[in-house]
Amino acid sequence: MQCALYDAGRCRSCTWVEQPIAGQLSTKMTDLRQLLTGMAVDEWREPVSGPEAGFRNKAKMVVSGSVERPIFGTAPRDGQAQDLTDCPLYPASFPPVFNALKPFIARAGLTPYNVARRRGELKYILLTESQQDGAMMLRFVLRSEAKLAQLRAALPALQAQLPQLRVISVNIQPVHMAIMEGEQEIFLTDQQALAENFNGVPLWIRPQSFFQTNPSVASQLYACAREWVRELPVNHMWDLFCGVGGFGLHCATPQMTLTGIEIAPEAIACARQSARALGLTRHYFQALDSTNFATAQASIPELVLVNPPRRGIGEALCDYLGRMAPDWIIYSSCNAATMAKDIRCLSGYRIRRVQLFDMFPHTAHYEVLTLLEKEN
């Protein structure tokens, strides 16, 4: 893919951008095969990919520069900030919003935060778009509430100019460190979540809850998990690290019992709302730590699906699953190295199927879906 910002040396985030997608996929497949070396795999499925450009539904922009001339992009290095509003990973609907936000920041007096001087208010802007109808969520990450009144006063004009901004909020991040978001979220609109829909399944995007950033590939991933689960005689499944419920809500039927566990309460509220909209009655979504939840259960359903963060599911959950031995485990991972390590810990399972999903084109990262079956 052509990226003028990469070519000009202004952004080097996509280290593989100069390689054709076919080459990227074959390198990723080689990496995955190496990580699973020594483990028998019954079926390697063809990798799944999506569009090369314009696929991201979310922009996370560091705000720097001055209040009159803010820059949206990367953190300044050697005093030089790079404007990445033309990044080709974003859809065509994003640059007009960025362009309208720059004068808005000046009008609202939101001085960009200067990391070196520890001064200023506006640290990041986070913009997410729903594929369903193009509605958007805009979040301002501010150092404090000092400029909140000014922001509120300037907001009606911005909303009139950009009616697609349905959810607007301020996140307060008072701490001087790399963590992007703080705990406090102040909604500036009545609407607190964006409606999304993948494969006919209603989902919600809202602040402080994880949502996949490549909707084209994520919807193929959920559809594939649904296909795999529907082939199996499953009456009850756990969806651990469920986020807003994408996997479980795709896989469950009205006859099945679905237990979804996720640490973020905001995400659990979204999952419950989607389950109700689907007419599911046997769903139990709880905001809990997945390992604490699982290890307190004396029985296990036929299927456990896990989709952990990059660190993997860890030893305690692996030990528990090995001991309780559900008939099937589906592992969806954005870090095949930790997934391979976890699977090696799980004795008594064979790998029925593996499929790579190219969720993060132009980088070495990828998602992988693995079906494990208990050996008799």
Ligand SMILES: C[S@@+](CC[C@H](N)C(=O)[O-])C[C@H]1O[C@@H](n2cnc3c(N)ncnc32)[C@H](O)[C@@H]1O
């Ligand atoms: C890779 S995301 C997957 C989310 C979801 N399955 C999806 O498809 O969008 C991992 C999720 O694990 C959650 N998480 C992190 N630590 C957790 C824990 N200890 N127990 C339960 N959930 C956790 C995160 O909040 C995040 O939503």
Ligand code: SF4
């Ligand atoms: S993140 Fe965007 S601007 Fe940076 S290299 Fe990738 S495509 Fe180019």
